[in-house]
Amino acid sequence: xxxxxxxxxxxxxxxxxxxxxxxxxxxxxxxxxxxxxxxxxxxxxxxxxxxxxxxxxxxxxxxxxxxxxxxxxxxxxxxxxxxxxxxxxxxxxxxxxxxx
Amino acid sequence: xxxxxxxxxxxxxxxxxxxxxxxxxxxxxxxxxxxxxxxxxxxxxxxxxxxxxxxxxxxxxxxxxxxxxxxxxxxxxxxxxxxxxxxxxxxxxxxxxxxxxxxxxxxxxxxxxxxxxxxxxxxxxxxxxxxxxxxxxxxxxxxxxxxxxxxxxxxxxxxxxxxxxxx
Numbered sequence: 001x002x003x004x005x006x007x008x009x010x011x012x013x014x015x016x017x018x019x020x021x022x023x024x025x026x027x028x029x030x031x032x033x034x035x036x037x038x039x040x041x042x043x044x045x046x047x048x049x050x051x052x053x054x055x056x057x058x059x060x061x062x063x064x065x066x067x068x069x070x071x072x073x074x075x076x077x078x079x080x081x082x083x084x085x086x087x088x089x090x091x092x093x094x095x096x097x098x099x100x
Numbered sequence: 101x102x103x104x105x106x107x108x109x110x111x112x113x114x115x116x117x118x119x120x121x122x123x124x125x126x127x128x129x130x131x132x133x134x135x136x137x138x139x140x141x142x143x144x145x146x147x148x149x150x151x152x153x154x155x156x157x158x159x160x161x162x163x164x165x166x167x168x169x170x171x172x173x174x175x176x177x178x179x180x181x182x183x184x185x186x187x188x189x190x191x192x193x194x195x196x197x198x199x200x201x202x203x204x205x206x207x208x209x210x211x212x213x214x215x216x217x218x219x220x221x222x223x224x225x226x227x228x229x230x231x232x233x234x235x236x237x238x239x240x241x242x243x244x245x246x247x248x249x250x251x252x253x254x255x256x257x258x259x260x261x262x263x264x265x266x267x
Contacts, residue, residue: 002106005208007147010110012204014117014136016197021121023193024185029126029172033133036164037117040140043156051147056230059149060239066152066159067246071253073164077171078260090177 007048015041028080028090032073039069106146112139126172130165137161148226 014037021034043062050058084090116139119132137160144153235243 002103002146006106006110007143008204008207010113010143012200013114016200017114017117017121019196019200020193023189025121027126027177029168029175029177030120030129033120033129033168036133036160037120037136040137040160043152044140044143047144047147047149047152051149056234059152059231060234062149062152063155063235064239064242064246066155068249070159070164071250073167075253075256075260077167078257081171081175082260084175090175 004048004052008045011041011045011048014038014044026092028083028092028095031092032076032080036069036073039065102146105142109139109142109146113143126177127169130169130172133168134161134165137165150226151228151231 018034018037018041021037022031025031025034043065046058046062046065050056050062080090083095087095089095113136116132116135120129120136123129123132137156141153141156141161144150144156
């Protein structure tokens with residue numbers, strides 16, 4: 001039978017993969033997808049904790065997290081489109097107007 | 101039986117997540133991300149959170165990924181090489197992974213958390229009626245705030261998508 005450790009292990013590995021993706025890719029859209037991976041890893045951990053605790057708080061929190069993530073994706077992609085319209089690029093290394 | 105399913109779906113989740121990170125083409129990455137979300141929904145089913153599994157498929161694999169694919173194809177970005185990584189990037193990622201590892205080990209060795217499968221309590225997330233009841237009694241204020249947040253997001257997206265000089 002699967003214990004809580006295995007679920008936490010999968011969740012942390014998923015979070016680490018998303019984290020590496022955000023650090024090592026330079027396409028803003030791919031970075032954004034890796035952010036979604038990290039959010040999902042947190043969701044999995046919350047549901048696993050909720051299941052092994054026997055309460056419902058984790059499940060409800062994941063419900064709110066999914067809602068907020070959907071709103072975040074909509075706004076973030078609108079920002080990326082606005083940025084692309086102005087600068088014609090989505091590469092993070094070329095978006096350095098605030099740097100100098 | 102559930103053990104085998106757990107291993108299948110967790111390996112599938114991690115493999116698809118790795119595909120998101122390493123795939124050169126953003127469209128392939130989005131397809132891998134759909135695979136990750138679907139296998140994650142299967143893991144939710146194994147954890148007996150059936151409603152959240154359905155929401156995961158509908159909202160993430162459905163709405164969010166359609167939005168992602170739409171924007172990827174709209175912008176039509178040419179994928180180039182991966183970012184030139186400095187030593188700071190490596191240091192930051194290693195430190196972050198180390199902190200995460202410490203946290204996981206601390207959770208798994210804590211005595212106060214029942215982690216054994218033998219001590220598994222009754223699944224509370226199965227009961228959809230109780231789910232809705234909790235949502236509209238205990239968590240009524242977060243529910244209202246979330247609705248307001250969605251409204252703000254909608255207004256924000258409309259404001260961002262307007263052409264700046266369209267009077």
